[in-house]
Amino acid sequence: MRPGKKSLGVALAVPLSIVLLSSARLATVAQAQTTYDEGADPPEPGQEGNSEAVDDPSLRIPCLQDLSSDGQVRKGVQQRRFLKRHRFEVAALGGLYASDVLSSTYTFGGAAAYYLSEDFALEFMFTHAPVRFTLEEPFSAFDQDRRFEPGRANQAMASLLFVPMQAKFKFSEDSIVPADIFIVGGAGRTFHDSVQGLTWEAGVGMHLYVGRYVALRFDVRDFILPQEVLGQARFTNNLMVTLGVGVWVL
Numbered sequence: 001m002r003p004g005k006k007s008l009g010v011a012l013a014v015p016l017s018i019v020l021l022s023s024a025r026l027a028t029v030a031q032a033q034t035t036y037d038e039g040a041d042p043p044e045p046g047q048e049g050n051s052e053a054v055d056d057p058s059l060r061i062p063c064l065q066d067l068s069s070d071g072q073v074r075k076g077v078q079q080r081r082f083l084k085r086h087r088f089e090v091a092a093l094g095g096l097y098a099s100d101v102l103s104s105t106y107t108f109g110g111a112a113a114y115y116l117s118e119d120f121a122l123e124f125m126f127t128h129a130p131v132r133f134t135l136e137e138p139f140s141a142f143d144q145d146r147r148f149e150p151g152r153a154n155q156a157m158a159s160l161l162f163v164p165m166q167a168k169f170k171f172s173e174d175s176i177v178p179a180d181i182f183i184v185g186g187a188g189r190t191f192h193d194s195v196q197g198l199t200w201e202a203g204v205g206m207h208l209y210v211g212r213y214v215a216l217r218f219d220v221r222d223f224i225l226p227q228e229v230l231g232q233a234r235f236t237n238n239l240m241v242t243l244g245v246g247v248w249v250l
Contacts, residue, residue, distance in 0.1 A: 081209055082212060085116070085117050088114055088115075089111075089112070090110070091113075092245055093111060093125075093243070094244065095108075095241045095242030095243055096241050096242075097129045097239075102132065102194075102229065105132065106129065109127030111124065113161060119163045120160070120163075121160075121161040122159075122160065123157075123158070123186070124158055126156050130151075131151050131153045154191045155190045156188045157186050160184070161183070162183045163181070167179040179206055180206070181204065181205070182206070184203050184205065184221065187199065187200050194227050194228055196226040196228055196233065201221050202224075203220050204219075205217060205218055213249075214248075215246045215248070216246075217244040217245065217246045224238075
């Protein structure tokens with residue numbers, strides 16, 4: 001063979017080899033892609049064995065996934081009956097008022113609250129209570145001189161209410177009653193001659209939602225106020241414990 005023809009053969013063989021190798025590589029990539037599309041996704045690093053972990057009995061939540069002793073599905077997370085945000089609560093209250101320097105007595109009144117969000121509300125409360133000083137009665141019976149005149153006191157308070165906790169109570173196998181626990185603090189006035197200034201309050205309470213828009217309410221509040229009785233002035237702590245019924249409107 002002449003040198004010219006040999007050089008031409010070599011020149012044609014090199015590009016033909018490149019074309020054949022490229023075709024073989026494309027065929028291999030296409031086959032691998034088809035196999036990947038038809039099969040399941042490969043596990044990501046660190047996720048091997050997750051399918052076995054899901055079925056691991058030690059990771060189950062019995063109160064949500066297992067049946068109860070009578071074969072019923074357990075009640076887990078439930079939707080709230082309504083949202084409190086931008087709603088009014090109107091409540092009627094009544095209970096016991098334990099005074100620091102005066103006699104304990106009963107009290108009653110009402111409260112109205114507007115919820116700015118699910119957790120914060122502005123509340124206005126008005127209560128009424130009779131005022132007596134029974135420790136004076138033995139002295140009054142002796143000299144017939146009454147130093148403290150019994151009467152009645154009205155109290156008006158403005159407060160900020162905060163709900164930090166939600167709760168649920170199970171009273172039977174078929175019912176779970178939602179509830180919330182709230183903290184309250186504020187200031188106002190107690191209208192009585194023995195009170196010498198502003199009244200401050202702090203307390204806690206609970207709503208128990210027995211109906212869609214009806215709640216039983218339990219409050220414990222401490223009222224701190226400057227008070228003068230029989231010529232002695234001091235800051236007093238007065239505890240009020242009330243039960244009530246609240247209705248949510250709008």
